Amino acid sequence: VKKAVEEAELMAAVQINSVYTGIAGSHISGVHSRGVVALKKQEVTRADIDRAIEAARSMAVLGPDRRLLHVIPREFMVDDQDGIREPLGMSGSRLEVDVQIITGAVTSAQNIVKCVNRAGLDVVDIVLQPLASSEAVLSQEERELGVAMVDLGGGTTDLAIFVDGSIRHTAVLPIGGQNVTKDIAIGLLTSQTEAEKIKIKHGIARVDMVKDNETLEVPSMGERPARTVSRRELAEVIEPRVDEMFEMVRHEITRAGYEGMLGAGVVITGGTSMLEGMPDAAERMLNLPARRGVPHGVEGLRDIAGTPMHATGVGLILHACHHSDEMVTAGGRNGRRVGRVFGRMKEWMLEFF
Template identity: 40%
Template sequence: MSKKDRIVCGLDPGSTKICLIVARLRDSGSLEILGVGHAESAGFKRGVVVDLEQAAECIRKAVAEAETKAGVSVDWVAVGLSGEGVQSFNCRGAVPIEGKNHEVTHEDMAKVVRAAQSVPVPGNRQLIHVLPQEFFLDDWGDIRNPVGLTGSRLDADVHVVSVDASLVQNLINTVNHAAMRVRRVILQILASAESVLTPEEREIGTAVVDIGGGTTDIAILFRNAIRFTSVIPVGGSLFSRDLAIGLRTPIEDAECLKTTVGTLLTDTVVEDEMIDVPEIGTRNTRQLPRKAACRILRDRATELMELIRAQIDRGCERGQLLGGVVLTGGGSLLPGMVELAEQVLEVPARLGFPLGVQGLTDELNHPAYACVIGLAVLSTRPDIDPRKFSENPGHLPPLISRVLSWVES
């Protein structure tokens, strides 16, 4: 494949920042970052486009910066999606094996995945992912690749992700308005998981929690497959809002205080330590106890962790998360977040940094970039997108290509 064909681009349209990377995806699977662009986010709220013109302008700024740094032009992106309009569920499909000697073929695998995804979906919703988990042949389960095996019936468990169709279309229209094409729409937590998990963590059972500005996204992986995904409409911006309300200070100053003096380790804060808090509507500041600010942050973080625990309990049995929880996203960097996660979730926790990345590593070795890097990696993977991308003669049917890609991965 030519160098041009291996250039990939990921776009993370967050509620607080827009980030776009241009990278070269090598045959080994490693990613070389060529350029990164940022813009303050406007026009997005909790993963949803609320102002197309503003959002498109932010994307244009990020694209221009990334292209300048990379020295190449790009015209398509893999774009991340989140928000309250996302729904997901597990389901099973079954088909008879009718071929020669009742041997399972690649076509049988594609048929059973298609059968599994043929659940009724309301007209206002759109499938964006159908992710195989495992196959079953007659009475035998936990089969990863049944091709060549003999049986009479093939079953498949899959994880299906659907979204409000207007949410997807508005996102695509916004990117198009920024003079870019959307190659793929990817659930953001899938990209984050791709970026931060080790092969062992994918196998033994691990939850990934991406704390963004507007949402907190969750995925549970076990036996190298997605078992559960969820979106909580609470993110780091609510921490700042709570500070602004509690300290009666402008939201911009609350954000600054959160990142400079904020910690969830309230026991480490000296009782008489004071901080300067800007007043609303004036240039004056007043002194308040730092501990009061940190307690506000800890209360919100504890509430968020309890919401996360409730979702994880929905997605798996206690004791299944041998790999614990991996926290990523910009909100995970608040000091004490890992310790609080271990306390509330009662499993080991760590921060998730992007793995297998080359180029600009000093700048991008940060949990806030996990999602956008994962988007670039997944941008050419057929196994995560249910739509047809190629009808060229000589190509395998798209669904079979996706199933084969899943088996190989």
């Protein structure tokens, strides 16, 4: 961490004292809560909104092993009127808020902070990685229509569902690209290191997308010579695991009650989403339109961090900008400012990554 930051400082000509970090894993959980406050002046003020959110937060009982990560308003209600996104200035006597509370394991958060602190940096905020990724790859229209963002990582698959412009549900599924790598290693009798290389270079999620006579070299373990196998054989190893991933996503969408509410379909991102044929596999298993999400929102990124595997990193930058006093909009003055910094960092990023 320290080396990466030092090189980034040198190339970007800025001093870095504090950072935003991402967090993910099977320890993440989310619950709904509601808070109600009386309006003292019969008109909603910013202080009233903060009090309502705090009331909702206090209603959720967190154990000593849980750390609060986010309290995300889903909708507000003023008296008998519901479905309100921004109640500021509205008249009424009672303000209620429905929130999504996201927590993580205290130990996981502490380990992240310790690691960063040992590099001489302070942690400004710990951000749920699917939330960060969503800032980088989803459009506002998709959030309004209803969309499931599926972040396909190495060890887990993170799901975030947005409806009517707000996040409604999050889940972490215990399956990811590492499972595919292990399957390749076992199925093709090679090491996991070589299996990962094969997955990246030759992997494909659909058997019916393989062209005739496509082959690849598979290094054997030990002193045995490499073997030539068909790409179809590789696809036959990969496809069942990919189908299992999206079947778990489908089950979670149904279990959470959002089947039939995702008008914008599915956006897949993360390193595993770069596997050839993944959008097609998602569409087939989920019966929804699917696209591969690439980062947007910061100038100068397309040629250095314009792939799904960079979604979380770019999303953390946008999250930091959105929550900075200097930030107006991601695409405005500060978006260009961050873009210029990335322009100076281009050489470093290309070399480092």
